[in-house]
Amino acid sequence: MNKDIVISLQHLSKSYDGKQVLDDINLDIREGEFVTLLGPSGCGKTTTLRLIAGFLAPDGGKILLDGKDISGVPPYRRPFNTVFQRYALFPHLDVYDNIAFGLKLQKVPTDEIDKRVRRILKMVSMTDYESRDVESLSGGQQQRVAIARALVNRPRVLLLDEPLAALDLKMRKDMQIELKEMHAQLGITFIYVTHDQEEALTLSDTIVVMNEGRILQAGDPVSIYNEPQNAFVADFIGESNILNGRMIEDRRVEFLGHEFDCVDEGFGENVPVDVVIRPEDVYIMHKLEGSQFSGTVKSCTFKGVHYEMFVDTDKGYELMIQDYNAFEVGSTVGLLIRPNDIQVMRKERVRNSFDAEIVDAGHISLFGSEIECAAAAAFAPGDKVRAMVDFDKVELVDHQEDGQFAGEVHFLLYKGDHYHLTVLTEDGDHVWVDTDDVWDKGDLVGVNFASENIKLEAVK
């Protein structure tokens, strides 16, 4: 057991109304660490924080503090304090009384309270505001009071739930710096929840990327940015080109219709992979010699510091490229990617694979409905099988009622020459689809599996 570890989450799970919001969360948090839980809304990050704070009880798993299980301890007996997203200051108390609230409950002597409140007010630069009505303060000031109110109790761990989300951009940047300074000064463990990847990269010692109730990757900001372990992390953190590729052999990968040298090993030979190229890692030049492949500039937009360009490559893929120089639209350019800048990721899956059951010689039962399937003839009714459908063989239609299954586009990735969609069916099953058509997140679609495109495999 590592002595440094303050909080340890072990196999945490939680569901609401039968919907799994957290699934087997395991995380160790070291003393004094600044940990950020990062993910899109609904990924389970706030639920995780509320479990740690004690506002929710886990359905399964343990929360250890210094090695002792605190799952059953009510929030008011946990040595943690929370900074809430909308501050949650008590409107009937002034700034001073808000901050002193916790100390008064602990029956700390009055002069001690006074000393500590003044010290913390100084720290958050709110010294002259102690008798102000909290509702007369600006958002940034309220946030400072909320932070002071939590810190004055000297918690072992400070929990912050998107504390800067309600502030404007300028104020947010300033507060980020101040938070980082406070963390360095106090040495308290911070657990920070945000959906803002830039904020996470700026503040954290450790970033924990979450999606759909699971931890996808945990690590320091640099490794998360440079070595994303899957397409979701790559897409969520920073801008990226995510492409289908094939690992030819160790240190040799094929994508964009070309072969490249890379630094990755151990994938095997001729294995399909995802390749991530950061837009700033593609070298773009006027002349073609010295380049690996060529392309035509389709658009060029000034983004303040750099230009963002979309380039059609010679083999018909689209790449996003960032460069300090502008290239004329329509011009032919040479392109180069260095081995170090190619991030190769194992594919999580190469095709859809579902549990199904044979109904009769022409039908299988899938997601609770019966659909046609020519391959069913090879099995006996009642057999359990795995039904497999290639990503590009799934048909999406505009109207939910026209599909065998109704679904919603949940997540989409552009892969250079096509889109890779995650469609969530009404019953909560995931279907992955490769398509050239343009869909938007949240589109309601019908999903069809054509009879001849469903392959079946016996399940032991």
Added chain:
Amino acid sequence: MKKLLARGYLVVLLVILYAPILIIAIFSFTEAKVLGNWTGFSTKLYESLFTGGLGNSMVKAIENTITIGLLAALCSTMLGSVAAIGIHNMKGRGRKAITFLNDIPMLNPDIITGISLFILFVAVGVSQGYVTVLLAHISFCTPYVVLTVLPRLRMMNPNIYEAALDLGATPAQALRKVIIPQIRPSMISGFILAFTLSIDDFAVTLFTKGNRGLETLSTYIYADARKGGLTPELRPLMTLIFLAVLALLIIINIRSARNNKQKLIK
């Protein structure tokens, strides 16, 4: 021209709406037995009202009205506020069920409320009197308290209760130190509203007061009016009731206007 016509219409309506009350108010300052006869200005009717010229039963009725009003308002404010906090934290079917039940006394005509409670008290064999009237009044006042307190709770930052727990307050401390101070204005509004409804009630009281001589002002006035016309002493009494209701309503409205202003600041 159009404007004048419109304004004229409103004025005529208002005159008709207020004429009866005004007439009663004016003739409360004269001694004449028959309304319409002006026998000179006098405050004798008011004097006899306060010196018990109408006898003890009248004073007793006023006393009952006020004590029942205050007790009913107090009980329904406590019951309703705690219930509102509960309902605020409820979800789904339970919440639907209780809000449905809460709506019934407000939608039910007074006579049905009165009769249903009368039948209940008769069926369980409770002798009717002060306590049954009080229970009846609590039953039709509390829904209004709930409806007054709920919006205030909804306005409250949902994290406030958690923030209190987070800072070390037990649930009871969080209630006392954070939630009640937050909803206190609406609890006071609810109290005034309940008091107004209680002293205003006639039908429900009539059915639940039993037959052992308990009277409130409205049942007293009713009994008196049935005996034949308006006793002169009722004129100052009605005037005073009108003024009292007016005052309470102004207080409620000023309070809610102030609350709205606070909402705007947020």
Added chain:
Amino acid sequence: MTVKRSSWALPYLIFLILFVALPLVMIAVYAFRNPQTGAFTLENFAKFFSTPHDLNTFLYSIQVAFINTLLCLLIAYPAAWILSKSSFNRSKITVMLFILPMWINMLIRTLATVALFDFLKMPLGEGALYFGMVYNFLPFMIYPIYNSLEKLDNSYVEAAQDLGATPWKVFWKVTVPLSLPGVWSGVLMVFMPTISTFAIAELLTLNKVKLFGTTIQENINNGFWNYGSALALIMLLIIGLTTLISDEDSARDSEKGGLI
């Protein structure tokens, strides 16, 4: 773990069951019971339909309620419309003046009407009854209609004008349809209480006219609890039907409580 605050509603839930739900169930139980034997019976309802006096009172009450609702609507709509126009709206005092009488005891208002008729040396009777009813219930019609007209987004009116509608057409094609929810709840707030009033008609007509509410009250007072319960159930049925016909939501937001 965290305390379930939803359980705080429990005491009130028990109170509601005891003093709201149970009493209504008792009415239903009594209505279907023989007064002597306590056995299940429909005779209380049969008695109602075979007692011409009570049946006529019932029908007459519905007639009075209809006419009263109609009169209130005809008088209230223009008033509400004028009130909702911005020029009269600057201070809400005029509106307050119209709503205020809602809060004064109906008995007192009725006695005041009697006083007015006395004062004007006019005879009490059916005329006084209708006057008294309209006088009593007019604010309940004005308020919801005013509310819906006031909330009406002026851009609809402007859009209609923009599309070439004359003021007359704007009023009938836009304003009136959009204020219908308010009209409905006004109708509800006048029709239902009119049906259930008692004591008012007697005072206004010197006991010449009796309404259904009084019939129920007399039966209860005279110890005919089962028959009285059956009559009350019939009244509840009428009220339930009226509520069903109109939109439930529009009724709710113009509760008396919405005033404050």
